[in-house]
Amino acid sequence: MAGALRIRVLGSAAGGGFPQWNCLCPNCRLAWQGDPRVRPRTQSSLAISADGDRWLLLNASPDLRQQIFANSCLHPRGATRQTPIAGVFLTNGDADHLAGLLTLREQQAFTIYASASVLEQTRHGAFGVLNPGLVQRTPIALEARIDMGLGFSLRPFAVPGKVPLYLESDDVRIGEETDTTIGVEIECGTRRAVVIPGCADVSDDVLRRVERADALLFDGTTFTDDEMIRMGLSQKTAWRMGHCAIDGERGSLARFADAKIGRRVYTHINNSNPILVEDSPERARVEAAGWTVAHDGLEIAL
């Protein structure tokens, strides 16, 4: 399948993973018990390739070492020190998108692509293990097409979001469209996929962007806006965390209902989300609407 665009889901869970280290919510309880109705999931990350030999990571999750081990396409080949990972593209500066960079040390050359503000976070403290003589930092600009020489191109765009938690100030603004929360269009020949791992609102701009995409991978963090509050897990709504719920009038299920999209996939799924349980009514509902619920190892070939 030469020339096919391959998008491989390395991790399909939101920050914390599934199960989350300190959580015994009903979903996590099933996962700790090894219940066959739920699959454990590592934290959000994708690998993209047009030739199967060289891969770009979209975000570097804290689970990256485990994800490389689980995906043979990312194992070293040929030389004593080698990696098929040509670069890492960061969609924002969340700790769960950055931490995996600490795994990519050991004197290996690759390129980090991110907005200037996110790149700044990759220079602090322990991230200094990424030798600047080998690891190139390339700033990206919104709406500018990036050709990394890998047979496909990326175009980042702003979506409604917020700054990373650890950079929040007292007057944090949700839903702003800045370079702190971005989606990416991936183009390979005539094929086009859109990946939006975090998005506070499916605005009309977002709808226009995904129209006629061959695939959409979208923020599936929570099913309802207040589910973490109702479950006693957090005092924050999905919106306050910079995410758009699946359900509800303004939810992604309703907003994308009439969009023309080839394949639609929910990923970045929080442990509280009932779509994680394979026989749940919520899972049935999103599947009936044509969505796939991503799991680790899912590959989309276009």
Added chain:
Amino acid sequence: MAGALRIRVLGSAAGGGFPQWNCLCPNCRLAWQGDPRVRPRTQSSLAISADGDRWLLLNASPDLRQQIFANSCLHPRGATRQTPIAGVFLTNGDADHLAGLLTLREQQAFTIYASASVLEQTRHGAFGVLNPGLVQRTPIALEARIDMGLGFSLRPFAVPGKVPLYLESDDVRIGEETDTTIGVEIECGTRRAVVIPGCADVSDDVLRRVERADALLFDGTTFTDDEMIRMGLSQKTAWRMGHCAIDGERGSLARFADAKIGRRVYTHINNSNPILVEDSPERARVEAAGWTVAHDGLEIAL
């Protein structure tokens, strides 16, 4: 076994783990192939408990989420948000001892114990996810006994070492005894274990410290001082990386040969080390000398 001191090896590999993400040295090649003569290993970390209910982590490796999943004693119990992990003790500021802290987020209270210089590293950039309102930072002093209320006490002490790689200056000094590289004595009633995950030289002071310990877990990074150079993996000797080789006149095997120690265990093992291969002559040699080669999940009960 009430009151028994339990030391559980969560990860037994040095930084990078085994196999290492970008390595095809002969050992890693076996590991990627799933050869039964080698066991994959995650990065260096221990869990310590006197009651089986509350655990102290000794270092937080990048693989911590995977390690918690693999060790049921660390799974949450009882409440919706809970953890048996009461604290994390950092023996130095290496990226592979700190990165796991990024996993311990999600509004959970626990305590980080480390020297003032290492604690400073846990306040930078993405490490800000550890809410200072919940995560207590407690500075430790060399030679001062720390009772965390867990039924055992710790006493940190300096060993010959060096500063973390990302803090190295041009005139890095190896073998200094400062608070940047420490070992710990663990005391529980009449039992005493000594853990030294990194140590550039088995000095006479180190020998005196371990004498009559019920268990010693010691730096097993490399077998020979120059093995990474000979294998074309690095231009550094073990000494230059702040580690004492197992073999050789000044090696740990010879230096500890006459020490009176109950149980002796090599851990923090680099992927280049031939003791990782179960039928290797080097493995046979250390075992004949009374050493156990640690693997993930090994538990020492005293």
